Amino acid sequence: MNVNEKNYVDLDEETLFTVSQIFKALSDPTRIKILYLLSQGECSVTQISEQLDLLQSTVSHQLRFLKNLRLVKSRRSGKTIFYSNDDDHVINILQQTINHARHE
Template identity: 60%
Template sequence: MEDNLTSAVDKNTIQLVSQFFKAISDPTRISIVFLLHDRELSVGDIATALDMNQSAISHQLSTLKAKRLVKPRRSGKTVYYSLDDDHVLKILDQVITHTREEC
């Protein structure tokens, strides 16, 4: 069975995959991704939904943005965030499915 996993994976790709998992390894960042699954939200909206302060949310969004998992859109003084694409949701869905199978 030939697929992406059976082909040789170079060290750079392995490093990038590791960085991706580091970026989503924090519970707050995973929560942010789920909040953004079907809509864009401001830092304040996310902070309210997660009962956290805006500074902490901004820090987490900065990590997600650096790995191109979320993207910002400015409207006046407010910055709204959305998922950069749906790949991260597909990956998290697979992890959730795997985790539930183990229980």
């Protein structure tokens, strides 16, 4: 099927930028690990740090990046902030990519 000029719908600049930022988020191994862990349930920074053997400052920095893209969300319980996935679309892309990488 060929795309002709009459049916082609261009992507606006804002959408292009957002898509590129999401792929940028998914291009970093640390962010992939965090998103994959959070796909299995919510965690605090301490839990993420311990589970993935990362410095808490590294985890916090990456969570801030992911939160700015609305890929993760947070909720406070007392003094602890818990993080979870905020976008099932991106988690589905991540899971499909993992499945593809494992496919022989």
